[in-house]
Amino acid sequence: MKVSMTVNGTAFEHDVEPRTLLVQHLRENMGLTGTHVGCDTSSCGACTILVNGETVKSCTLLAVQCDGADIKTIEGMATNGDLHPIQESFREKHGLQCGFCTPGMILSSWQLLERNPKPSEGEIRHALEGNFCRCTGYDNIVKAVQHASQQSA
Amino acid sequence: MIPESFDYQRASSVSDAISLLHQHGEGAKILAGGHSLVPTMKLRLSTPATLIDIGDLTELKYISDKGDYLAIGAGATHWMLESSDLIQQKAPALSQSAGQVGDVQVRNRGTIGGVLAHSDPQADYPGVILALNATIVVQGSGGERTIAAADYFTGLWETALEETEILTEVRIPTDNANANSCYLKFPQPASRYPYVGCAVAMSTAGGSCAEIRVGFSGVGETAFRDSGVENALQGQALSESSIAAASAKAAEGRSVLSDVFVSEEYRRAMAQVYAKRALSQLS
Known part of the structure; x- marks a missing residue:
């Protein structure tokens, strides 16, 4: 159809x-x-x-x-070749290793910051519960989201 | 993993969906958020001949205050319930349970009507719906009827919903007990389904328990009201010892689920622990 x-x-x-x-x-x-x-x-x-x-x-x-x-x-997510600030933050804070989970992580981070622009660390971890990183790079992913949150002050 | 072939119909209204259900007969299934149905279809555990999609019907997506009760459209998503100030004020147990279903992506799509129609014994809402003394509204070709939550869950995966009916609304009384309610959950760490989900609604008067309703999800083959706990605390002065005595009755005389992770004995013990925590929180 x-x-x-x-x-x-x-x-x-x-x-x-x-x-x-x-x-x-x-x-x-x-x-x-x-x-x-x-x-x-x-x-x-x-x-x-x-x-x-x-x-x-x-x-x-x-x-x-x-x-x-x-x-x-x-x-x-990028505009005219410029990375979205969340993508930029993942690069800046090494929020990816193999990169397989990254597209999903970026979009889930976008949803979180759209609903809660200044999340706590606990709120970030709760919001990303539905995204797995099998490299277990969670600490840097959380730092990337915190960095993105600070960028959009 | 791809489902078996099926015919897809998008309903334009609830009445259209009901006539499509009649037209397509036994092989037809209603599709709402699809977050239980689509996974089972991908695994080919479910092979409906026709899907009737009601997921986009805005007439089912609402939360409104009707005075005596809150009316929640069956198509309201978990995120709508989780983020509603009205539900947070009048029935906090419901918003707390909504916020603990699956993960953000699942809560964006999954609906309260879908959960209740599917009646997974491991779902969060059934125990909450019982504790909040909700009424479930269904529509069929003969019109509308209401079913008390206590009569709705009839067994494992089974409900009082007829094959050609659609669950359209959930009504939550706006009483004092529901305004003082909570939902505490002991989740499976990977799936987040509750090993024990304990919902309590309790009103108090002069330091005593005036009215109490306790519902459990995940503990038995179907969600249940726990009259043992309720009777032990009703009318009693609320104290550490009365709460301990009442929570020790949790799941007493009930058949309790057992699996490779959580034995019957452990689950029963955790039902008591979570009942005690919930009762303490509301006292």
């Missing part, structure tokens, strides 16, 4: 099978491979993206559920 959505500001329309997962649609039909598939069971958060301004795990949504939605993926 026909599914249209706006992804990172560009309108797309595709004919998809109803069982197509959103993450599969983004990666395979649109070539947006920055959104990763980790666990594929809605645990790890590597596939986190924004749907209508809220973080979701795109492995647990059907593309057809997002007909008409406004979507943002990691590819839409």
Whole structure:
């Protein structure tokens, strides 16, 4: 069936099978491979993206559920080649090692700072509970979010 | 992991969804947030022939104060409940439990109606809904009916909801006990499902327990009201010893779940510990 959505500001329309997962649609039909598939069971958060301004795990949504939605993926975070301040903070504070979890971490951090611009360390850790870093680089991820929070004073 | 093929229908209203349910018969399932249903479909534990999507129906996404009760649309997400000042004031146990479901991404999509219709024995809300003495509103082709929370959970994965009905609203009485309520949870550290979820609503008068309702999630095959704890404390002066005596009754005479992580004995002991903490917090 026909599914249209706006992804990172560009309108797309595709004919998809109803069982197509959103993450599969983004990666395979649109070539947006920055959104990763980790666990594929809605645990790890590597596939986190924004749907209508809220973080979701795109492995647990059907593309057809997002007909008409406004979507943002990691590819839409930078503006004209300038990294988003959260991306810049992850670079500055070494908030990534292998980088696999990073797209999801960045978008979850964005959601946190949008709802709570000055989070405590505990609030940052609670907000990132749905994102796993198997390099266990959590301390620097938390520092990166704190840095981003201070940047937007 | 990709689900088996199915036919997808997006409902334009609740009444449209009900007629689609009749039209598509037994193989049809209602899709709300999809955070229980889609994972089971990906594992092919569930293979519905048709999904009827009510996830975008704004007519089901509301939280409003009706005076005697709060009306919560079945499509309200966990995040809506967690962040609502009204629920925080009138039924804090509900906002506390909403804020502990899954993680942020799950709370952005998952809905209260979906949880209650799915009736996972390990879900957080059922014990809370019982302690808050809620009423569940469902709609079918014959119109609307209401079900008391106490009559709603009928067994493991089973509810009083009929095949062709849709859960549309949850009503939470705005009484003194619900305004003084809490939810404490002993979570599985990886999945965050409760080994023990204890919800208590209690009003007090002159240092005594005037009215009390205790609900447990995660402890038994289905959520239950714990009359043992309630009867032990009702009308009693609230003190360390009366709370200890009442919480020692937690899950007494109940069949309690046991798994590789948490034995029946340990879970029963933790039910008592969490009851004691919750009662102390509200006293």
